[in-house]
Amino acid sequence: APVIEFRGVGLTYPGPPPVPAFLPVDLVITGGEYVTITGPSGSGKSTFLNIAGLIDAPTEGRCLLDGMDTTGLPDSDRAGLRGRRIGFVFQSFHLLPHRSALDNVALAMVYSGVPRRERAARARDALVRVGLGHRVDAMPTRLSGGERQRVAIARALVGRPSLLLCDEPTGNLDTATADSVLALLDDLHKDGMTLVVITHDAAVAARGSRALAIRDGRLTEPRPARDARPAP
Ligand code: ADP
Numbered sequence: 367a368p369v370i371e372f373r374g375v376g377l378t379y380p381g382p383p384p385v386p387a388f389l390p391v392d393l394v395i396t397g398g399e400y401v402t403i404t405g406p407s408g409s410g411k412s413t414f415l416n417i418a419g420l421i422d423a424p425t426e427g428r429c430l431l432d433g434m435d436t437t438g439l440p441d442s443d444r445a446g447l448r449g450r451r452i453g454f455v456f457q458s459f460h461l462l463p464h465r466s467a468l469d470n471v472a473l474a475m476v477y478s479g480v481p482r483r484e485r486a487a488r489a490r491d492a493l494v495r496v497g498l499g500h501r502v503d504a505m506p507t508r509l510s511g512g513e514r515q516r517v518a519i520a521r522a523l524v525g526r527p528s529l530l531l532c533d534e535p536t537g538n539l540d541t542a543t544a545d546s547v548l549a550l551l552d553d554l555h556k557d558g559m560t561l562v563v564i565t566h567d568a569a570v571a572a573r574g575s576r577a578l579a580i581r582d583g584r585l586t587e588p589r590p591a592r593d594a595r596p597a598p
């Protein structure tokens with residue numbers, strides 16, 4: 367089933383002067399897809415992610431999440447949906463430095479209505495899921511970059527979202543630590559998670575099941591890679 371559906375969705379920042387940052391496009395991202403989006407700086411990648419993540423409302427078109435039309439919903443409803451259905455992963459991990467890995471993950475559920483004890487149990491499960499079951503009590507400063515990003519991914523997953531939106535998830539990591547993060551994203555994809563990953567890195571883009579490109583606000587699909595039939 368479609369997780370994200372854009373029907374003529376576009377966004378022009380009002381200015382002045384107006385900036386047509388994301389040009390109107392139809393797009394369906396189906397559950398279980400691993401979509402990568404590459405494009406130069408200023409091409410509209412963040413704008414796309416903010417629309418898909420219900421942070422910014424588009425100025426044109428209709429935007430559906432899990433089949434639900436989110437167009438015109440009040441900010442509070444958008445925030446509620448975002449909290450329940452979408453996990454975000456950023457380039458800079460945004461962990462609280464003086465809280466343990468477990469607390470960083472558990473704190474994501476503070477406003478979810480989940481009781482404290484249950485929050486801790488779920489946070490532990492999420493950390494086990496990302497391969498950090500042995501590091502739950504570690505402070506972020508004692509973790510490697512790759513481990514910190516995996517804590518951030520655990521935090522994004524702990525609310526059981528239907529969609530994970532990642533903005534340059536390996537942008538601050540060297541090749542070796544980036545690899546543990548990419549292997550984890552591969553794993554999540556195998557388990558059925560829907561992933562959208564923004565990246566500058568062609569090697570990262572190649573790991574997805576579907577590669578999109580964006581240039582000057584225009585989102586395109588250069589070639590439907592994995593689904594293409596082999597030449598006879
Ligand atoms: P990317 O993430 O690919 O670097 P962005 O989505 O951040 O690109 O930006 C796309 C375009 O929109 C750029 O020309 C940028 O300058 C412009 N832009 C981004 N945010 C705003 C804003 N709040 N107001 C006006 N223009 C903006």
Ligand code: ADP
Nearest residue numbers: 412421454455456457458459460533534537538
């Ligand atoms: P950069 O690419 O400069 O490192 P990030 O990818 O960390 O920036 O963040 C991208 C955008 O997302 C920023 O505008 C930031 O304010 C916002 N952001 C970062 N962390 C969070 C968060 N935990 N929740 C909501 N928005 C965030």
